[in-house]
Amino acid sequence: MSYQIVSSNYPEGLTKKVNELEKEGWTPVGGHSVVVTHIQNRYSGSQHMDSQYKHEYTQTMIKIEERSSSNTN
Secondary structure: OEEEEEEEOOHHHHHHHHHHHHHOOOEEEEEEEEEEEEEEEEEEOOEEEEEEEEEEEEEEEEEOOOOOOOOOO
16 A cells, blocks of 8 residues: 655645546545645734735545465466
8 A cells, every 4th residue: 555645735736636646546535634834914014904824735645556466376
């Protein structure tokens, strides 16, 4: 079995990567995860205007590889 975590900064990018890996025999495990990796608070003087968030979207993938039997009788 092979294991990898696929990530992207955008949901569309993660979807594309997961779909491509599924065509190669990989299978998603569980749901995807989203974490905030950076927050930038923006101010005008001392007045808070807004906050910008950067996200990382991840999906765990596995691939079950067939084992060849080397049984020679």
